Amino acid sequence: MATREKGATSGTSGTGRNPRRLVIVESPTKARKIAPYLGRDYVVEASVGHIRDLPRGAADVPAKYKGESWARLGVDVDHDFEALYVVSPDKRAKVTELKSLLKDADELFLATDPDREGEAIAWHLLETLKPKVPVRRMVFHEITESAIRAAANDTRELDNDLVDAQETRRILDRLYGYEVSPVLWKKVMPKLSAGRVQSVATRVVVSRERDRMAFRSAEYWDILAKLDAGEKASPRTFGARLVSVDGSRVAQGRDFGADGQLKSSSVTVIDEPYARRLAEALGGVDLVVSSAESKPYTRKPYPPFMTSTLQQEAGRKLRFTSERTMRIAQRLYENGYITYMRTDSTTLSESAINAARAQATDLYGAEYVHPTPRQFTRKVKNAQEAHEAIRPAGDVFATPGQLHSSLDTDEFRLYELIWQRTVASQMADARGTTLTLRIEGTAGTGEVCTFSASGRTITFAGFLKAYVESVDELAGGQSDDAESRLPALEEGQAVTATELEPDGHTTNPPARYTEASLIKALEEMGIGRPSTYASIIKTILDRGYVYKRGSALVPAWVAFAVVGLLEAHFGRLVDYDFTAAMEDDLDKIAEGQAQRGNWLSNFYFGGDVGAEGSVARSGGLKKMVGTRLEDIDAREVNSIKLFKDDEGRDVYVRVGRFGPYLERAVKDSSDGAAPDAVVSQRANLPDELPPDELTVEYAEKLFATPQEGRVLGVDPASGNEIVAKEGRFGPYVTEILPEPEAPQEDPAKPPAKKAAKKVAGPKPRTGSLLKSMSLETITLEDALRLLTLPRVVGNDPATGEEITAQNGRYGPYLKRGTDSRSLANEEQMFTVTLDEAVQIYSQPKQRGRQASTAPPLRELGKDSATDKPMVIKDGRFGPYVTDGETNASLRKGDEVESITDARASELLADRRARGPVAKKTTKKAAAKKAPAKKAAAKKAPAKKVAAKKA
DNA sequence: CAGTGAGCGAGCTTCCGCTTGACTT
Numbered sequence: 013m014a015t016r017e018k019g020a021t022s023g024t025s026g027t028g029r030n031p032r033r034l035v036i037v038e039s040p041t042k043a044r045k046i047a048p049y050l051g052r053d054y055v056v057e058a059s060v061g062h063i064r065d066l067p068r069g070a071a072d073v074p075a076k077y078k079g080e081s082w083a084r085l086g087v088d089v090d091h092d093f094e095a096l097y098v099v100s101p102d103k104r105a106k107v108t109e110l111k112s113l114l115k116d117a118d119e120l121f122l123a124t125d126p127d128r129e130g131e132a133i134a135w136h137l138l139e140t141l142k143p144k145v146p147v148r149r150m151v152f153h154e155i156t157e158s159a160i161r162a163a164a165n166d167t168r169e170l171d172n173d174l175v176d177a178q179e180t181r182r183i184l185d186r187l188y189g190y191e192v193s194p195v196l197w198k199k200v201m202p203k204l205s206a207g208r209v210q211s212v213a214t215r216v217v218v219s220r221e222r223d224r225m226a227f228r229s230a231e232y233w234d235i236l237a238k239l240d241a242g243e244k245a246s247p248r249t250f251g252a253r254l255v256s257v258d259g260s261r262v263a264q265g266r267d268f269g270a271d272g273q274l275k276s277s278s279v280t281v282i283d284e285p286y287a288r289r290l291a292e293a294l295g296g297v298d299l300v301v302s303s304a305e306s307k308p309y310t311r312k313p314y315p316p317f318m319t320s321t322l323q324q325e326a327g328r329k330l331r332f333t334s335e336r337t338m339r340i341a342q343r344l345y346e347n348g349y350i351t352y353m354r355t356d357s358t359t360l361s362e363s364a365i366n367a368a369r370a371q372a373t374d375l376y377g378a379e380y381v382h383p384t385p386r387q388f389t390r391k392v393k394n395a396q397e398a399h400e401a402i403r404p405a406g407d408v409f410a411t412p413g414q415l416h417s418s419l420d421t422d423e424f425r426l427y428e429l430i431w432q433r434t435v436a437s438q439m440a441d442a443r444g445t446t447l448t449l450r451i452e453g454t455a456g457t458g459e460v461c462t463f464s465a466s467g468r469t470i471t472f473a474g475f476l477k478a479y480v481e482s483v484d485e486l487a488g489g490q491s492d493d494a495e496s497r498l499p500a501l502e503e504g505q506a507v508t509a510t511e512l513e514p515d516g517h518t519t520n521p522p523a524r525y526t527e528a529s530l531i532k533a534l535e536e537m538g539i540g541r542p543s544t545y546a547s548i549i550k551t552i553l554d555r556g557y558v559y560k561r562g563s564a565l566v567p568a569w570v571a572f573a574v575v576g577l578l579e580a581h582f583g584r585l586v587d588y589d590f591t592a593a594m595e596d597d598l599d600k601i602a603e604g605q606a607q608r609g610n611w612l613s614n615f616y617f618g619g620d621v622g623a624e625g626s627v628a629r630s631g632g633l634k635k636m637v638g639t640r641l642e643d644i645d646a647r648e649v650n651s652i653k654l655f656k657d658d659e660g661r662d663v664y665v666r667v668g669r670f671g672p673y674l675e676r677a678v679k680d681s682s683d684g685a686a687p688d689a690v691v692s693q694r695a696n697l698p699d700e701l702p703p704d705e706l707t708v709e710y711a712e713k714l715f716a717t718p719q720e721g722r723v724l725g726v727d728p729a730s731g732n733e734i735v736a737k738e739g740r741f742g743p744y745v746t747e748i749l750p751e752p753e754a755p756q757e758d759p760a761k762p763p764a765k766k767a768a769k770k771v772a773g774p775k776p777r778t779g780s781l782l783k784s785m786s787l788e789t790i791t792l793e794d795a796l797r798l799l800t801l802p803r804v805v806g807n808d809p810a811t812g813e814e815i816t817a818q819n820g821r822y823g824p825y826l827k828r829g830t831d832s833r834s835l836a837n838e839e840q841m842f843t844v845t846l847d848e849a850v851q852i853y854s855q856p857k858q859r860g861r862q863a864s865t866a867p868p869l870r871e872l873g874k875d876s877a878t879d880k881p882m883v884i885k886d887g888r889f890g891p892y893v894t895d896g897e898t899n900a901s902l903r904k905g906d907e908v909e910s911i912t913d914a915r916a917s918e919l920l921a922d923r924r925a926r927g928p929v930a931k932k933t934t935k936k937a938a939a940k941k942a943p944a945k946k947a948a949a950k951k952a953p954a955k956k957v958a959a960k961k962a
Numbered sequence: 963c964a965g966t967g968a969g970c971g972a973g974c975t976t977c978c979g980c981t982t983g984a985c986t987t
Binding site: 038039040041042057060061062063064065068069071072102103124125128130132133178181182184185186187188189190191193194196197202203204205206207208210262325342346356413431540541543544547548553668694696737738741744746775776778780781802817818820821822826827830831832833834843857865885887889890892894898899900901903904923954 | 963964965967969970971972973974975976977978979980981982983985986987
């Protein structure tokens, strides 16, 4: 492991000839671009991003560290959080290449991006390449010949504080992700994940859905008037809306809260009957303009694109997903059409500003260009601004028309968008007028009614001629070039109403997030980086936390469970300000005002509340994870309380292994049940039912619908319908028996007893699917075959007992009285003959350890620790090494044929070191919750999923 | 959420942020 020393870089060398320099940048495209600027004394090569990282999992950890308690994390938390870095497998060839290039170089220039990650990449290069020649750090913000040459002549040393800040960020993310995710595996579902970025992203989406679920809509009315201003007016007619009655403002949507109630009492809510009466009473009355207010309208152009805004606009205008936008932008970048596409800066280089202005002048005329160059310095939270804005490449922009034949459709559309936005950014403000008219009249019933109309006329389009930003269709809103013309009326002028239409409205819940609006929200919180926006969406989709419905992101129920758990037990970690606070702390580290080790220690171990950072001041993560594991009740976490039904019973969504389902406690009405006994009533939830559509009424409907599986067809023999379902023990098929004749309802006598007896009648046949089958593909034929089980093989000639073949908990087996024998495969259940069965029974029962006394796959030498001989055996979980006492599975990369004694000893030592921890916790956990059921679940074999959340 | 007879060694899942091909279809 490497430690950092100050001043790892040093001055230039002084040989006679021109020194040869190896320059390493991050991107190959960049390397190609700057090489000509530097000339032949420079060799420019790309690192292609990071070359090393923390090990991804145990398999990536070098043998030397495998036994360490911290190997799982890749960070030695007990020794100043020293990080273990490994060269990423796909970068090994790159590292070799760089090393060989370095052999011919007299000097090394680390020209990675000028931001935190770039500084870290430079340091990793230094650590990995171990150059013997002088090393300099070269930084540039602009790729022009002069900027590159200047950068090569004005190098600096590596900024170790900045590298520290990056490493702190990296380690924090690792500790967060790799400590909290396992909590979810144990409490919710395996393979789930938590992380600083994805968990907040998920929380944001869930939180919006909760708002939608809690939302109560309100109804309100007003009157839409069509007014005539006389034949001289232009336009002659226009629309206006009733805004006040007798001086009291008429309620609008924004006057209502999410609960459907008025937020303030100073407004008047008009209901339908009143709106109709009023419209009637206003018929034919004199209307007069009571005020006409005109204001100038100006609009500045939008800043040039950065990654987030490009993704948002491409999403809205072109309906591209973030991923698609980035894929196309990457191609445009690589082929030299646009500048770098992963940026958080809106800055344009001087030459780009000139190019945009020249093009705007050409196309629209000088008056459409802003008098002075515009620079947009609006800073994004935590922006690092290592690159320019996204714009057409070069000192002269190619017009979309010029590129039409060299780009494909998607590329063209995206280029055009970027080009328009860039050119528009240097154009003049749009100017116009907004006019607000108020029109008054007294209704026949005496009320003084005021109507209002507002219009916008654009007198000078300016930049709007080139580019108008789209508005989010889910959120509503008005675009900047929307015009509505009103006649230029003055106070006192008379108008007449040609139509008075009562108009009803309802308030709407807040819109769901789209990819674009979620990225925008995250960006505003300073969460995520341009290079990760698209992958954040992918992560929460892949984990099943959200799914898409059109362009909307809908949270799955499992996201409610996960977010609920995190909020309740790891609140600080999903706090919206957590990342912002972290960034402040990282800045302090980068400035040398805080220490990486202290900060991480406070974050991980907690301890004294020092000056080392606000994020860290939340109690130690390690302890939190430890205590939470015992505190968190999995059943509670996975029960999402929805509402009370009509009888006051709580209705829950339970997140189970086979998907979410509805549940409530109802009175047990079965035969012989105690009067106050309660049973769970459950109902399946349709796939991808958006949570806010699950209303009380809909829940009742689901409870009333019998649960059904996929109908496969009708059994020709019995006439019964055959269905395939997912059950507690995995997928199975069963038959639907015809309904017993409905008992005659006798209101005087409850028919409970009779009905119960009928239900307990003949049981439907069932059969688990074979391993080779799946619910999606199983056919009626398969199902009928399964329902023939158990199959009578015959009677044992010796004892006369019946032998049957059937499928059980542990797979296929033969049964004769209470004596059983496993079958080798599932097919034998259908094919085994009586002779073969008798033969199998003639063998003693293989049980326990005897069953697994197969010959070892390979014999090894003696264990270095216990001096016992070691052998490799094949077990249920694959090959493992054993010394007769300790067993340890071979890991990824270990081969039965080639494993050495030393490695085998290491595995055994590792296993011993770990101790029987896992077993202890399972037992404890099992004992803690519903004892009876847990015991059964524990016994279930691994492949049949344990019903851990009953 | 169907319901049926044993007892054996776990190991893996997971984070965020930097970059492109090399694969497959």
